[in-house]
Amino acid sequence: MTYTSRKTIPYDLREARVHTVGAGRAGGALNFFLAGAGVGALSSNDPQAVEPDNLNTFAFSSADIGAKKVKALKHRMALRENSTFRWLALPIQADEVDAFIQAADLVICCANTVPGRLVTEEKAIRYGKPMMQVAAFDGRDCLGGLISVRLLENSWSACAGCYLDPNRNWSPAGTLLSTVTSALAALAANMAVAILSGVHTQVFREKNLFYVDLETYAIEALAVQKRDGCPLCGKSTEMSND
Numbered sequence: 001m002t003y004t005s006r007k008t009i010p011y012d013l014r015e016a017r018v019h020t021v022g023a024g025r026a027g028g029a030l031n032f033f034l035a036g037a038g039v040g041a042l043s044s045n046d047p048q049a050v051e052p053d054n055l056n057t058f059a060f061s062s063a064d065i066g067a068k069k070v071k072a073l074k075h076r077m078a079l080r081e082n083s084t085f086r087w088l089a090l091p092i093q094a095d096e097v098d099a100f101i102q103a104a105d106l107v108i109c110c111a112n113t114v115p116g117r118l119v120t121e122e123k124a125i126r127y128g129k130p131m132m133q134v135a136a137f138d139g140r141d142c143l144g145g146l147i148s149v150r151l152l153e154n155s156w157s158a159c160a161g162c163y164l165d166p167n168r169n170w171s172p173a174g175t176l177l178s179t180v181t182s183a184l185a186a187l188a189a190n191m192a193v194a195i196l197s198g199v200h201t202q203v204f205r206e207k208n209l210f211y212v213d214l215e216t217y218a219i220e221a222l223a224v225q226k227r228d229g230c231p232l233c234g235k236s237t238e239m240s241n242d
């Protein structure tokens, strides 16, 4: 039996499709939150297997060790009757992921490498999809992270290729607190629901980068302009005057 509460799901997102790149701490939590919000079609790609370090999250248990993260997540997601969850145990670079990107209304990247983030952004641009990036800071430096939102109508908006250095190894896995990644995922899911429903989206027309400080509990919203010569989106210069 399928039961949908109108009180807990104010927007009808049953037709909405979201693809998440990376099904680890942030990506796994995001899928749960989006399913709980009523998003009807979820999918995720991630080539990695569950390791003991992944167990301090609510997505995985010790029985999942060695299994692909996306497959383990599928078992948990099966409890969400209102959502379908499709998975691919492949990196974003794989051609097979493209069909998922093409079908999505929104692409969310929780990859833990810069190349993975740049390829996701490139594919989202190629297929004309709005996208978000969710990244936790290395917990040794500070607690918090960054969430970017790039709407198609924002011609001024930077993409990840505008500000991420492809040569920088930026992989904080191992020093992440699951409370931090879950908090970031919850904020990102809230933003995704706004974008998918088209309600409360004014802020995303003016700002595209959200610095989340989980030590002072402040969120700073920034407007980061496109960079001329960006290899992913930098075709024109008109947007910087918007």
Ligand SMILES: [Zn+2]
Residues within 6 Å of the ligand: 158, 159, 160, 161, 162, 163, 226, 227, 230, 231, 232, 233, 234
């Ligand atoms: Zn760019």
